[in-house]
Amino acid sequence: MRRQPTVTDVASVAGVSRQTVSNVLNTPHIVRAETRERVEQAIAQLHYRPHASARRLRTRQSETIGVRLDPETDGISGSLLDRFLHALAERAGRAGFRVLLYTAADEPAEIEQFGRLVDGADVDAFVLTSTHHGDTRIDWLIEHEVPFVTFGRPWGVADMTDPEHLWVDVDGRHGLTLATEHVLAAGARRVAFLGWPAGSGTGDDRRAGWRSTMEARTDLSRDELDALDLAVEEDPSDGGVAARPVATIDPPPDAIVCASDSLALGARLALGDRVPIVGYDDTPVARALGLSSVEQRLDEVAEGVLDLLIGAHRGRAGGAEGVDDPQHRLVKPRLVVR
């Protein structure tokens, strides 16, 4: 590893000054075309690459996004974060950003990390993935004016439209509408929903998608719907036992739409392939079982996250033109039919 060339080296080869080289890299339009070309040749000839740390020291921007890697590796949906990360890293790379990982055991530890990463100019924005109501991390970030975007809506009522809190989320309600309409169109009438107990924002949102579709498209009574609405506590290591209740619905439902692939797997183990089942997340499990599943468009989520972040980063909120709510974005999921 011999010494890297610097702007000064490039400058002397091109017969210009340091600053002109810098201008070619950062504000090419102010450099005369002919000069620019000479500099670019010198850059190519020397294989010059700017020294990122030096630039960051001066500009006070790291162009790096911090993402916490969740400790939760249990649950079949674990690979979701993985896919999201991949989409994020890829798009970030294209936009000239890097993604730095960090871990933290709990919220105070994570806030400690925020401080370290921000003060050290390692990171200039964060993406939070597992947010919850009353999240102290969000308060800290807002208070310290550190840009951030969350993947996931804040389910507290007032927070949802807070313009300081940028978020991107997937429209789970719409996802379950798609799933439910799909099985209805295939001839089912009594479609059951297998989800989690009320109280989780995400779960309730998905349930609402099923319920509203059933109300609109079928003539089932309120009681009949209640009987088809199953809520189970999920335990990733129970071998699908939690989903057993689906087998007790009497008479058996024509189809089942689930709030997760993990629940879908449980239903599949309890019922075999007699009843059509639709999962949620389109994980490898759904693929392996040949189940239809609602796919979260993680690439679009990642794109949204970056749009919002770059918008905020540039001082103004919002990215794409013509979007009604430039601080928040709801991505429509897609049904993968198998």
Add this chain to the structure above:
Amino acid sequence: MRRQPTVTDVASVAGVSRQTVSNVLNTPHIVRAETRERVEQAIAQLHYRPHASARRLRTRQSETIGVRLDPETDGISGSLLDRFLHALAERAGRAGFRVLLYTAADEPAEIEQFGRLVDGADVDAFVLTSTHHGDTRIDWLIEHEVPFVTFGRPWGVADMTDPEHLWVDVDGRHGLTLATEHVLAAGARRVAFLGWPAGSGTGDDRRAGWRSTMEARTDLSRDELDALDLAVEEDPSDGGVAARPVATIDPPPDAIVCASDSLALGARLALGDRVPIVGYDDTPVARALGLSSVEQRLDEVAEGVLDLLIGAHRGRAGGAEGVDDPQHRLVKPRLVVR
């Protein structure tokens, strides 16, 4: 975000010079205890944190490890990388290192990334995860003297003991020995192996574990063993169809040990729970199905990777004392019994 305090601020509060503050942070033992204490108080009082980019510019070390996020999100074992990453990020954090993600569509693109990240002083070492025989990335890194460690052995014969190529891997052979002995101890005699076609280093290694155990512990003939040795091409989206051949073994085996949880899922779908099945990787799928599975100790792998990297980083190879081969480390997996 008001101006961060700098070493100079700390110095003036503590009544010492910049360099003394720097010494307190980097080489505390050369500072007199009394002075050190005063400086530490000033640091705490001002909430001073060193500016990482400034330090990196001067020291030419980023204390950051680059890891590529694999595009392959298919396959049930997808979450493996996720778990590895988490373990790596966590341990790296403790050792004062950061983990930077990058993506690349193919090998040339990845090598391009190497250049960018190294020249920009963003990263000073890499961890490679999906290596293959004749990997050009490895040649590049060795040629450019960039430290790296691979998770996974190079299966080429000569490469395996190359002292320039540090690697950590999991002893898959041992894993299948554990799995096979487990089902034998439970009373099985004719234990089948469900794996991939010969040619993949990892797959052959696992097969060898099964085969050698069967040869040592049972009186089955060579032909009988061949009949129990199944190799199938795996396609993550086939709904477990690839594994169907397990149902055709005649007479049916007493148990099946698999080269992956994904294959185990296929076997499970083909055979139901009549036959004990042992998977590999201990993914959420195995947990959900209640299957025993061989667990790769990813935390130990991550630890090994860091040991080797830090060793190489400090100029001498190797980490822990008393390890016979300081450039390579083989982690013993563990059988999770369910």
Add this chain to the structure above:
DNA sequence: CGGTGTTCTTTGATCGATCAAATAGGGCGG
């Protein structure tokens, strides 16, 4: 008391880039 180490601390230079302000080179109207 001067010389000679030791130990601890300070000073000046530097890493590689960008910022801010100054300078050169035209073009053009008066």
Add this chain to the structure above:
DNA sequence: CCGCCCTATTTGATCGATCAAAGAACACCG
């Protein structure tokens, strides 16, 4: 031909830390 403006380029200072070497303080000895 001068003055003015505009554009393209250069110069000096700076970001926040560490390196290398010089300086101060003190003890010990002949």
